[in-house]
Amino acid sequence: MKLLTLRLGSGDNSVTKAVRLDGGTLTEIDGFADVGELLRAADWETTAKAANGATHAFDGADLAAVVPSPGKIICVGHNYRNHIEEMGREFPEHPTLFAKYAESLIGPNDDLTLPQESHKVDWEAELAVVIGRKGRRISEADASDHIAGYAVLNDVSMRDYQFRTLQWLQGKTWENSTPFGPALVTKDEFSAGPLMTSEIDGEIQQQTPTGDVVFTPEFLVSYISTIITLNPGDVIATGTPGGVGHAQEPKRYLQEGELLVTSIEGLGQLKNRVVKEA
Template identity: 60%
Template sequence: MRLATLRTPEGTVAVRRDGGTYTQIPGFADVAALLARPDWRTLAAAADGPVRPAEGADLAPVVTHPSKIVCVGLNYRTHILEMGRDLPEYPTLFAKYADTLIGAGDDIELPEEDTAIDWEAELAVIVGKPGRRIREEDAAAHIAGYSICNDVSMRTWQFRTKEWLQGKNWEKSTPLGPVLVTPDEWTPGPAIRTLVDGQVMQEASTADLVHGPEFLISYISTMITLNPGDVIITGTPGGVGHARTPARYLRHGQVVETVIEGIGTLANRAAATVGAAV
């Protein structure tokens, strides 16, 4: 099953993707609100609300206001090696805020305060069942599904200090979507890639994760309760612009496509804010 959050003139609504159409799931403003119901699978499968064409649909972030977004750094073997680091025993974690999220076709804001703005294709895990101190062998039951994220990074700000948060939390910078795909239809392994103006910049297997989704759910939930709609962004593979020689960064007007085979594509235009370098 594939779920999404659609913008309509009346507000956002949770929908089910059925081939070339979206079927509204009445009573839920986004996918996270649906996931808060223990019977969300039954409700989503049985929904028979208004049907809208998928072509031209205005997609919001698949979850609009998660209670937490936990990000994992340095979690692909290829990316760790290109950054000159050792494979980690424990995951490197940082947080994002919901104000960073945009939809699958929205513009990525390039702020005037940084010109070293980079792409980071990532597999997103969306929580569907609450839990604290979840055992790794039980973690699969807490995964509602998988989606795509681009953890766009403002590198100058990121590397001002050893902590990354300030380079990762710029408003309207992080596309999440286009859909949530449930684990019965998709599991890690297919390719993930980034294209900038049609040129492939990143390409890897989503099986290249050092710490997989079940381990991350167990590890993070040791610290804090995971709630339905929470998002875990699992890290990016090699090929980021900052690691290239010479370095390459996003510029105004470029189109960034973030693809995971079997899930879909984010297609976002980079758009400079007032005063930003172009």
């Protein structure tokens, strides 16, 4: 299944609805305002499959971040081999973890705003894991049972803030900076391996199979759940491959007017126009 969060209306009258995508049609899953709320229902998969609510065309739909308000967004640094090498780092013995907050998320087709304070805004295509079942100290063998599915995320990074200190948080969770979606594709229809790509105005920047990682999604679910309980709707961003702008010579960062496209085969794509903050 492909599950999305649809925006309806505008301004003070806007609402969101959890929907299922079938071909070119979005079907509302009655009683659930977004995919995160749906995942908190014990029988979410059965409910989503049986949904027969109002329908909408997928083409031109206004989509929110697929899980708009996850309880946790845990990100992994230095996980793709070619990115570790381009940044001049050693292969890690343990995952490098940091956090984002829900305020950083935007929809898959929303404008990506360059903040006034940062002049080194970089792209980082990522495979996102979405949790579907609560767990603590989950074994790696059981981790798949706790994964609802996967989505595309871009961990857009403000490098000038990220590298002010050894801790990365301040460069990673700027408000309205992280496109996420378009859909949660359930684990029966996707597993890590297909190609992930980021492009700027049609020029490929990153292109690496999502399986070329040091730590697999299942390992990350197990490792992170050792530290903290994972709940339905929580998100794990599993790291970015080589090709980021900060590692290029000369260094390259996002500029006003550019179109950033992030895609993973089988999951869809994010298309975000870069604009300046008003």
